[in-house]
Amino acid sequence: MLGSVLNTHQQWLCRELASLGYVVTRQVAVADSGEMIEQAVREALARSDLVITTGGLGPTSDDITRDRIARLLGCPLREDPSIVRHIEDLFGQRHRKMPVTTRVQALVPEGATVLPNAHGTAPGLVLEIAAGRWRVGASLLIMLPGPPRELRPMFTNQVVPLLQARFPQLGDFVCRTFKTTGLGESLVEERIAVSLRGLTTQGLELGYCARVGEVELRCGARGPSARHLVTQAEEIIRTLLPDHLFSVGEDTLEATVVRLLTEQQRSLAVAESCTGGLIAHRLTNVPGASAVFLGGLVTYSNEAKKQFLGVQDGTLRSHGAVSAETVREMAEGARSQMKADYSIAVTGIAGPSGGTPEKPVGTVFIGLASQRPTRVIQSTNRYDRETFKFVTSQQALDMLWRVLLKERT
Amino acid sequence: MLGSVLNTHQQWLCRELASLGYVVTRQVAVADSGEMIEQAVREALARSDLVITTGGLGPTSDDITRDRIARLLGCPLREDPSIVRHIEDLFGQRHRKMPVTTRVQALVPEGATVLPNAHGTAPGLVLEIAAGRWRVGASLLIMLPGPPRELRPMFTNQVVPLLQARFPQLGDFVCRTFKTTGLGESLVEERIAVSLRGLTTQGLELGYCARVGEVELRCGARGPSARHLVTQAEEIIRTLLPDHLFSVGEDTLEATVVRLLTEQQRSLAVAESCTGGLIAHRLTNVPGASAVFLGGLVTYSNEAKKQFLGVQDGTLRSHGAVSAETVREMAEGARSQMKADYSIAVTGIAGPSGGTPEKPVGTVFIGLASQRPTRVIQSTNRYDRETFKFVTSQQALDMLWRVLLKERT
Numbered sequence: 001m002l003g004s005v006l007n008t009h010q011q012w013l014c015r016e017l018a019s020l021g022y023v024v025t026r027q028v029a030v031a032d033s034g035e036m037i038e039q040a041v042r043e044a045l046a047r048s049d050l051v052i053t054t055g056g057l058g059p060t061s062d063d064i065t066r067d068r069i070a071r072l073l074g075c076p077l078r079e080d081p082s083i084v085r086h087i088e089d090l091f092g093q094r095h096r097k098m099p100v101t102t103r104v105q106a107l108v109p110e111g112a113t114v115l116p117n118a119h120g121t122a123p124g125l126v127l128e129i130a131a132g133r134w135r136v137g138a139s140l141l142i143m144l145p146g147p148p149r150e151l152r153p154m155f156t157n158q159v160v161p162l163l164q165a166r167f168p169q170l171g172d173f174v175c176r177t178f179k180t181t182g183l184g185e186s187l188v189e190e191r192i193a194v195s196l197r198g199l200t201t202q203g204l205e206l207g208y209c210a211r212v213g214e215v216e217l218r219c220g221a222r223g224p225s226a227r228h229l230v231t232q233a234e235e236i237i238r239t240l241l242p243d244h245l246f247s248v249g250e251d252t253l254e255a256t257v258v259r260l261l262t263e264q265q266r267s268l269a270v271a272e273s274c275t276g277g278l279i280a281h282r283l284t285n286v287p288g289a290s291a292v293f294l295g296g297l298v299t300y301s302n303e304a305k306k307q308f309l310g311v312q313d314g315t316l317r318s319h320g321a322v323s324a325e326t327v328r329e330m331a332e333g334a335r336s337q338m339k340a341d342y343s344i345a346v347t348g349i350a351g352p353s354g355g356t357p358e359k360p361v362g363t364v365f366i367g368l369a370s371q372r373p374t375r376v377i378q379s380t381n382r383y384d385r386e387t388f389k390f391v392t393s394q395q396a397l398d399m400l401w402r403v404l405l406k407e408r409t
Numbered sequence: 410m411l412g413s414v415l416n417t418h419q420q421w422l423c424r425e426l427a428s429l430g431y432v433v434t435r436q437v438a439v440a441d442s443g444e445m446i447e448q449a450v451r452e453a454l455a456r457s458d459l460v461i462t463t464g465g466l467g468p469t470s471d472d473i474t475r476d477r478i479a480r481l482l483g484c485p486l487r488e489d490p491s492i493v494r495h496i497e498d499l500f501g502q503r504h505r506k507m508p509v510t511t512r513v514q515a516l517v518p519e520g521a522t523v524l525p526n527a528h529g530t531a532p533g534l535v536l537e538i539a540a541g542r543w544r545v546g547a548s549l550l551i552m553l554p555g556p557p558r559e560l561r562p563m564f565t566n567q568v569v570p571l572l573q574a575r576f577p578q579l580g581d582f583v584c585r586t587f588k589t590t591g592l593g594e595s596l597v598e599e600r601i602a603v604s605l606r607g608l609t610t611q612g613l614e615l616g617y618c619a620r621v622g623e624v625e626l627r628c629g630a631r632g633p634s635a636r637h638l639v640t641q642a643e644e645i646i647r648t649l650l651p652d653h654l655f656s657v658g659e660d661t662l663e664a665t666v667v668r669l670l671t672e673q674q675r676s677l678a679v680a681e682s683c684t685g686g687l688i689a690h691r692l693t694n695v696p697g698a699s700a701v702f703l704g705g706l707v708t709y710s711n712e713a714k715k716q717f718l719g720v721q722d723g724t725l726r727s728h729g730a731v732s733a734e735t736v737r738e739m740a741e742g743a744r745s746q747m748k749a750d751y752s753i754a755v756t757g758i759a760g761p762s763g764g765t766p767e768k769p770v771g772t773v774f775i776g777l778a779s780q781r782p783t784r785v786i787q788s789t790n791r792y793d794r795e796t797f798k799f800v801t802s803q804q805a806l807d808m809l810w811r812v813l814l815k816e817r818t
Contacts, residue, residue: 001423001427001432001433001434001435001436002423002424002427002432002584002586002616002627002629003419003420003421003422003423003424003425003426003427004420004424004586004618004625004627004659005420005618005625006415006416006417006419006420007415007416007419007420008415010412010415010416010438011412011413011414011415011416012412013412014410014411014412015411015412015413016412017412018410018411018412023410023411023440024410024440025410025439025440025445026410026437026438026439026445026449027410027437027438027439028435028436028437028438029419029435029436029437030434030435030436031432031433031434032616036434036435040435058594058617058619059594059595059598060594060595060598060615060617061598061602061615062615062616062617096596099595099596099598099599101595101598101599102595146619147619148796149621149792149796175411177411177413185467185468185469186468186469186508186510186511187505187508189468189469189470189508189510190508190510193470206469206470206471207411207441207471208467208469208471209413209414210467210555210556212558216413216414218411218413220411250413270707272686275690275693276689276690276692276693276694276698276702276705277681277686277687277688277689277690277692277693277705277707278686278690278693279686280685280686280689280690280707281684281685281686281687281689281690281798283685283686284684284685284686284687284707284709284759284798285685285794285795285798287760287761287762287794288762289685289709290709290710290763293685293709294709294710294712294713295706295707295708295709295710295713295717296685296686296705296706296707296709297704297705297706297707297717298679298686298689298693298704298705298706298707299704300693300698300699300702300703300704300705301699301703301704301747303703303747303748304703304704304747307746307747308704308706308717337716338710338712338713338716339712350693351696352696353696353697354699383558385694385696386694387557387558389690389693389694
């Protein structure tokens with residue numbers, strides 16, 4: 001609640017649950033205060049078939065979730081010797097002495113099922129809450145440890161089978177995501193809304209999310225005809241947004257680009273100035289990128305632009321490092337140096353400083369070299385530094401995506 | 410609630426509010442359902458002096474927050490002609506026709522104050538909720554648009570002055586963040602807890618957050634002695650964790666590294682294989698990095714390692730691309746090619762494929778070259794691909810940080 005931590009649990013758990021057909025109705029975050037934790041859990045139990053808590057099971061003094069929930073439910077805590085042994089073993093493997101405080105993680109509320117933690121010390125805990133206690137029906141309460149690399153495998157390997165056995169009837173939601181680029185949110189809706197009306201009256205739900213450089217559209221439906229409705233929607237969307245739809249599902253633009261390059265057996269090199277390695281980073285996040293991505297040159301200095309990309313000293317002098325001429329030489333240099341089929345290059349002024357009246361902060365040139373004539377586009381991306389880098393990397397990937405799409409058809 | 414969107418609003422707003430001395434007690438996310446939005450807002454108004462909603466003010470059919478809140482509060486909606494003109498102007502500037510649906514954004518609940526949107530179409534809205542309606546005291550309800558580049562300037566320029574005028578007495582919370590590397594969460598607490606006990610009994614609150622490669626410690630306090638308590642805590646923490654504390658405040662490890670390089674007037678080059686540009690990306694996120702960061706070579710292929718870094722063909726053949734010998738030549742090559750004072754290099758197997766029995770997925774070598782003898786460390790980072798990249802980049806930055814720290818003393 002102090003803003004130091006980004007809540008990635010919400011996104012990850014919601015996505016995993018949605019892929020199983022379960023829809024999360026509410027997500028709540030509270031401070032590490034015993035009273036607020038108790039209140040939030042009490043309210044959630046009064047509302048839901050399933051409540052999942054994350055975090056607060058660890059060894060430090062602010063880890064009070066287990067304790068407070070046991071108190072709320074009136075379950076005494078007992079030390080589980082097998083958990084103590086597991087924690088001792090973990091510290092032994094790392095040749096470290098087990099701090100005394102760590103032992104608190106072996107406390108288990110009476111009646112709870114223990115989910116062993118294969119990647120850390122604190123186990124998960126599952127409690128059945130009887131019908132009539134907090135609401136008419138029964139609820140299941142699952143406490144998971146906070147660190148993502150402990151939580152995620154525990155959820156996938158232990159919680160999912162448990163949910164599927166316990167709540168088979170709730171998992172009837174079908175959802176599909178469509179990612180588009182090059183159109184604003186209103187225009188995406190304007191293109192498709194009328195044609196989808198027949199389906200929305202039958203229960204299809206539409207959700208739009210405008211992001212930097214892309215608009216995401218989600219189609220969801222419940223019940224026996226859900227899959228059919230969503231599939232019909234997909235046909236309509238594919239027909240109406242052919243030049244803008246780059247992904248059906250969760251694929252990113254970089255994953256789409258890597259897939260097209262792989263299909264076409266083409267290789268790629270990147271030369272980055274103002275994006276500082278982000279394009280290479282995004283591409284190499286995609287498993288299998290090494291088959292098509294040869295390498296990237298982050299040429300921040302003029303020296304590096306000359307040395308690694310063969311940018312001419314005269315070009316830098318007469319046009320400057322941020323210019324159409326320089327980005328053209330960067331793209332062509334990267335392509336020829338790495339013997340790549342395609343190359344993309346970017347140069348610009350990320351800010352906050354470095355702008356001039358003719359080339360203000362946000363000015364960007366993007367070049368794309370291939371066997372065809374090199375193309376250069378210019379843009380002005382006025383954002384904070386990190387958004388600037390992202391938008392610019394998105395434009396560069398978008399430019400390449402459109403070229404690859406044409407090559408395919 | 411489907412997991413497609415990461416909630417960055419929570420982090421940003423909580424951090425901004427905390428820096429003003431306000432503590433957020435609860436954050437709630439609900440689906441785009443009218444009933445759930447009404448319920449969540451009603452509950453929040455019954456609990457809080459201030460309620461901020463984000464999103465749902467846009468032009469698409471799922472943007473129902475304004476409408477539902479007006480209904481909940483019984484305020485009729487009226488079209489504000491000045492907002493219509495603003496939206497028409499925006500579309501005119503972009504040479505686009507204004508879609509009809511966009512006009513819904515000009516609707517204002519009776520009695521609301523309008524916060525003009527300098528970066529988009531939907532304005533923010535402020536409503537005073539009278540004492541005795543939902544709770545004993547009065548509440549302030551502020552609706553902000555969802556896109557971060559609209560929300561953030563609106564909050565900073567328009568909401569902050571409003572809060573400071575309306576809730577001066579609530580802004581008495583002082584909080585400081587301490588970031589450490591190289592120790593687990595329990596060990597950080599073990600080193601400092603006893604020495605801080607005198608302060609915690611006086612009201613100092615401690616929070617720990619274990620992350621991949623770092624542990625964050627937060628000290629907070631309320632009231633007139635808050636600043637004094639936090640400052641005393643800082644002295645103790647600095648004394649007890651000298652080799653582990655890399656930042657007091659929100660600075661990242663990369664920002665600390667860039668600051669030390671800048672202070673020492675030293676330059677840096679990077680050669681990355683398995684981190685694929687992430688180290689360069691992290692470094693170039695820091696404003697002013699261009700003064701010390703010369704460039705990065707993302708040498709994914711063996712060819713690129715030889716061509717740009719001068720790695721010997723024999724080294725790659727006898728030891729392989731993922732080896733201490735190769736990373737040493739990568740680091741030394743990057744340093745000499747770019748004439749840098751320092752260079753860091755990484756090579757490893759990110760996975761999911763590419764592992765062998767001797768070098769399983771997760772194997773990493775990190776090299777650091779400087780005027781002193783080159784150092785190489787080995788690690789096994791068994792994580793998913795993106796976490797692997799982050800952990801490895803963290804280890805490389807940590808290695809450089811420690812060297813820079815020694816140079817300073």
